Amino acid sequence: MTWVRTSIVLIAVLVLTVWVSGGPQRGGTAAAARKLSPADATASIVAATRALTSALDEGARSKVQFPFEGPQKARWSNLPSGIFQRQGLRMGDLTPAQRAAVMNLLQTTLSPDGFRKVTEIMRGDEVLRTTGGGAPGGRGGGRGRGGPGSGGLIFGEDEYYLAFVGTPSTTSPWMLQFGGHHLAINLTLWGSEASMTPSLPAAQPASYTFEGKEIRPLGKENDKAFALINALDAAAQRQAILSSRVADLVLGPGQDGRVIQPEGIRATALSSAQQTMLLDIVREWAGIMTDSFAEPRMAEIRGNLPETYFAWSGSTTNGSAAYFRIQGPTLVIEYAPQQGSVDHIHTIYRDPTNDYGAKLLAK
């Protein structure tokens, strides 16, 4: 009976989303959400959360819900389960129908490209699990010998968690949190406004084969950045390229509230075409959330372009492990290969003025 009820709810959400968007479109609910106003996008996301919670039992509902004021907001990490204990609804504990409802919620919340990125990062972690990456001593089904909480690292698609910080609402502030190893999406919503910072999309392996296709979750970020650094002339490269090695993210997890001094070449020193390339890189992060929110965010970043900097560390030959940073008054993006490996990438996306929706809440 439960699956019947869940199916009915899911169909209802689908019909509602299509109805709100004005008709069926290729690409499903996310494509539909692309056409929505920000307020309608929030309504659509809230509807998807209700569809999910109605498919959960009481225990699961209490797991997913957290008070808006509390420690849960900042409880995210790039680390795998076993050494970082997330709170919330664990994907591995859900029925197939409940899992589908979570994915429907993500598809409604994110842009098609953002949804692709998130699912490819999760699938990459599944690759890590099945190739024994998580098991000390080698292959072992992905669960480290010590088990959770005692040093065993746990990888795979089951180890991603969903949390609602505050009650999903079209009129009050709340936050949707989804994350696991190499992924943290923190989306604060308040009516027609949204902030998806801080968020951490990362990847290992950064390239793998799935169903005969090469998958690179962060491939476009990498390729577009190399294209930009190589589009600069020698003098501009000298301004952009830092003289020292940058070994990791400077403003990764645990660095909330910090703003580092910008470095590199200022966007005003770039040609118009190069500025467009820079914004195109930024969109890889800002565009993870649905276009209804990504467009105003991009407009804000575009407005701050004269105060935005692009910094680079490492070789300029694509295929090398190179660090880059884009920083403006409301933006920090860092892309950091780990220990010189192109197959293990960490990135961070922040808005120093609006992490966890601070600016929205101050209004």
Add this chain to the structure above:
Amino acid sequence: MTTARSSWRSKRAVALTLILVLAGAVAISAHRRDEYLQAARIAIDPDRVEIALDLTPGISVAADVLARIDRDGDTFVSPDEARAYARELQRVVALDVDGAPLRLELVDDTFPPVEAVRNGEGAMRVNLAAPLPPLAAGVHHLRYRNSHRSDIGVYLANALVPANDRVEVTAQRRDADQRELIIDYVLRPPRTHPRVQLSAGVALMSMLGVWRRRRRMESR
């Protein structure tokens, strides 16, 4: 009794973790391996410098780093052992302004679970601070240098955007591996409070008025 038992249990768990980690030919992916990341974020105020130092040993060097911290070798890092290690950092980090050495104080330290450190993902945090001597308005240079565990260390050093608008960072110069960072900054003179400016203006105008009235009376 309960505390003693739970402490024993936690020690046993840590020891078990150590055995498991060392027993296997560890092939854990996704984590820093043979490097010891030491990331400094430096905040400059007109009269004070603060350094937040995050230290993350990779999985292959964690045992070596921990051995130096866990001095009694009981596979448990006590608050005293963590504090002693923080003091070692305090001694080894060098800071000067315009060539004059600054005396760093240990503000606090936090130590993550030992198993997180052993897995190459635990970051120890050491907060240091130094008072600055009275400096004249103008250009100054703050030099930070960290040579701790240079055999395995990789370093990050960054100036934070100053919270006080009297301080403006104008450049950051580093060596190739970021062990050393020189921050060039401008210190502006303290601003006079608007009320003081207003009072001074009113007083000046009053004096001018009195002077003009006297001159007028004298000319009659």
